[in-house]
Amino acid sequence: xxxxxxQVAGKFGITAHTLRYYDKEGLxxxxxxxxxxxxxxxxxxxxxxxxxxxxxxxxxxxxxxxxYIDWCGKGDATLQKRHELFLERKxxxxxxxxxxxxxxxxxxxxxxxxxxxxxxxxEKIHRQTLRKAAAEHRKTV
Amino acid sequence: xxxxxxQVAGKFGITAHTLRYYDKEGLxxxxxxxxxxxxxxxxxxxxxxxxxxxxxxxxxxxxxxxxYIDWCGKGDATLQKRHELFLERKxxxxxxxxxxxxxxxxxxxxxxxxxxxxxxxxEKIHRQTLRKAAAEHRKTV
DNA sequence: CTACAAGTTAGAGTGCGCTCTAAGTCAAGC
DNA sequence: GCTTGACTTAGAGCGCACTCTAACTTGTAG
Numbered sequence: 238x239x240x241x242x243x244q245v246a247g248k249f250g251i252t253a254h255t256l257r258y259y260d261k262e263g264l265x266x267x268x269x270x271x272x273x274x275x276x277x278x279x280x281x282x283x284x285x286x287x288x289x290x291x292x293x294x295x296x297x298x299x300x301x302x303x304x305y306i307d308w309c310g311k312g313d314a315t316l317q318k319r320h321e322l323f324l325e326r327k328x329x330x331x332x333x334x335x336x337x338x339x340x341x342x343x344x345x346x347x348x349x350x351x352x353x354x355x356x357x358x359x360e361k362i363h364r365q366t367l368r369k370a371a372a373e374h375r376k377t378v
Numbered sequence: 379x380x381x382x383x384x385q386v387a388g389k390f391g392i393t394a395h396t397l398r399y400y401d402k403e404g405l406x407x408x409x410x411x412x413x414x415x416x417x418x419x420x421x422x423x424x425x426x427x428x429x430x431x432x433x434x435x436x437x438x439x440x441x442x443x444x445x446y447i448d449w450c451g452k453g454d455a456t457l458q459k460r461h462e463l464f465l466e467r468k469x470x471x472x473x474x475x476x477x478x479x480x481x482x483x484x485x486x487x488x489x490x491x492x493x494x495x496x497x498x499x500x501e502k503i504h505r506q507t508l509r510k511a512a513a514e515h516r517k518t519v
Numbered sequence: 520c521t522a523c524a525a526g527t528t529a530g531a532g533t534g535c536g537c538t539c540t541a542a543g544t545c546a547a548g549c
Numbered sequence: 550g551c552t553t554g555a556c557t558t559a560g561a562g563c564g565c566a567c568t569c570t571a572a573c574t575t576g577t578a579g
Contacts, residue, residue: 254568273575275526294481299566313500320492323485330482334475340435341471344464351461359454384555395538414545416556
């Protein structure tokens with residue numbers, strides 16, 4: 238089965254423009270072309286696209302993703318580098334998750350803070366009255 | 379205690395340039411000035427800066443962070459909006475964590491994949507030989 | 520055969536978040 | 550009093566990841 242650029246774009250929730258941009262940047266060397274020059278995406282290409290999507294999620298710049306794809310094309314000589322890349326990414330993702338969890342706690346506190354304020358009709362409720370409750374809440378949340 | 383822009387920048391791991399940029403964008407209306415126009419950061423400002431840092435971590439654009447800070451300056455009339463903002467952010471963060479956890483699983487698999495390949499000296503090890511082991515591994519990881 | 524929808528390219532434009540420069544002012548130590 | 554280094558501003562520049570345009574070609578339905 239062969240897919241057009243628009244179909245693939247739809248499948249991955251991006252635009253055809255973006256896919257062409259990725260191709261121009263060297264991220265899609267695996268995509269073949271028809272005689273007239275149109276891109277012919279195959280199912281086996283979806284694995285690559287999913288990997289690009291995955292690495293983008295982790296905040297990796299396109300240049301480094303391209304580098305990884307280039308390494309893949311160079312065979313066993315680059316195995317060590319590719320291994321190191323994923324080890325580094327693993328650490329980075331764990332850090333990102335930790336940072337987000339920390340942010341989530343702060344945001345949860347603010348949710349409670351504003352919920353109570355909205356109920357009271359004023360932010361003043363958090364001046365003296367509920368100092369103890371706030372401290373209490375901070376412990377549990 | 380009063381802090382210079384350089385001290386605050388150091389404390390938050392950013393540059394003084396960036397702090398001035400945030401000020402120019404309206405993110406630091408709470409920072410007072412000396413008679414000669416120098417910024418005089420106080421300890422109470424650090425809470426605001428920590429909140430900006432927190433929201434930035436969650437990928438919120440500076441314009442929306444500014445909007446929140448503006449709302450804070452408008453008193454109780456904006457309590458509902460601020461509450462909604464943090465509820466929305468809570469959902470967004472949870473989604474981001476989920477996406478990162480999914481990416482982490484893929485990356486972990488690749489770590490294993492390349493570790494084995496490096497040990498074997500070739501990626502071919504993943505062609506036929508270890509198909510079963512790979513399937514097995516995918517279940518546990 | 521024609522019309523048109525969808526593909527192609529090169530290259531310009533956009534928005535974001537800095538990042539830096541130039542020219543000038545100010546505060547503290549010698 | 551003078552030097553030095555840190556501060557101030559306006560504004561230019563940068564890198565990233567798109568995003569769009571113009572001009573053109575191609576494939577398909579009527």
